[in-house]
Amino acid sequence: MWAQYASTGFLDENYYFGKSQKNDFSNFLKIDYKLDQWILMADVQYRNVDYHMYGDDDKVKNYNYHPKFNFLNPKAGATYLLNDYSNVYASYAFAQKEPVRKDFIEKNSSLPDPTPEKMQDIEFGYRFANEKLNIGLNGYGMFYKNQLIPTGEISDTGSPIRQNVNNSYRIGIEFDVSWNINKQLNWKATASFSQNKIKNFEEVIGDTRIFYTKTDIALSPGTILSNNFSYSPITPLTFSLLSKFVARQYLDNSSAKERSISSYFVNNLLANYSFTALGFKNISATLQVNNIFNEKYEANGYTFGWMEGDSRKYYNFYFPQAPTNFLLGLNIKF
Known part of the structure; x- marks a missing residue:
């Protein structure tokens, strides 16, 4: 192995060397019960996670983490059948999830070790379906304790770096519709409108801490719309026009337009x-x-920043998407 300008490293020097063992045990109990116009459901899941990771990393030497978690995740819901074609429903769920290895290894050194995130999810909605029309409207509120959110930076292997935030939520409305206009023409559409916020967030940049009373969660667009028109002139042939709109996404948790997609x-x-x-x-x-109108856009990205005195410096990095491109496929069933 030869290099014109050799580094100070040595051949066969390890960039990282670590081992991990994760034991995950889970079971659940689920009940469904129908009573007249009501459909009732409840389930509860128990998980035990024993996670041991140790070794050396480029940033963290001689690490040894051994977190253990016990999770009890219940859920309950009810559906009321208004008639043969429509119903209303509501549900409540409490869920917990452990941090993963990268959350320990890649975290900001000035922050404490990551902890499990906890979420309370409340949903309610309405659905109508017959032979020609299928409509659904769903409202939800997801309220988090210690949610693991992306900081806007990525690791040297391209993985998003995350941190816990004490108080955050995602509240929104989802709509979907499918309409068989006639035997040849079908229309499907979805719409999602949401607020994805962190309350009382403290951003850490080097030795500087910036406080936000309320700010947007990184990489969480507030509006997503999709549309699909399908036309079948003859039974075996179908043409579809698929459209998608995604609103602005912030690369970090500062809600700064200059650091956004x-x-x-x-x-x-x-x-x-x-x-x-x-x-x-x-x-x-x-x-x-794909991309029949040759749109120039980015679907993802990250940012890197630091402080020079009272001035905030940063670089934005984007993943540009392909211009017009095509894919041919052949699927054979025996």
Whole structure:
């Protein structure tokens, strides 16, 4: 191995060397019960997690973490059948999830070790369905304790770095519709509107701490819309126009527009032809043309920053998406 400008390292020097062992035991009990127009459900899950990780990393030497967790996650819900075509429902769930290895290894050294995140989820909604129309409206509130949120930075292997925040929430409304307009034409659409906030957040940049009374969670767009028009001129052939809009996403948790991903709107075209031949059960040929209007956009990214006196410096990094591109596919069922 040769280099024109050699580093101060040595051949076969380990960049990292660590071992991990995770034992995960879980079981659950689930009950469903129908009473007249009511459908009632309840379940409870128990998890025991024993996670041992030790070794050396580029940033952390001789680490030895051995967290143990016991989680009890209950859920209950009820659905009321208004008639043969529609119902209303509501549910409540409490869930807990452990941090993973990277949360221990990649964390900011000035922050304490990560802890499990806890969430209370409340949902309610309405659904209508018949042969031509299927409509759903769902409202939700997800209230977190110690949620693990992305800081906006990534590790040297490209993994998002996360940290606990004491108090955060995601509140929103989701809508979906499917309409069989006629035998040839179908329309599907979804819409999601949400607020994704951290309350009383303290951002750590080097030795500087910046306090926010309320701020947006990184990489959490407030609006996502999708649309799908499908047209089938003959039974085996279908053309679909798929459109998607994603609102602005912030790269970190400061809600700063200069550190964000702009909203984007992208359209894909799909053609599918299905037939039987040569004794095969089904042959499906597809042609998908993505980003048909050659939109220039980024779907993800990260930021890196530091303080120079009272001035905040940063670099933004983006993952640009491909211009117009196509994919041919052939699916054969025996």
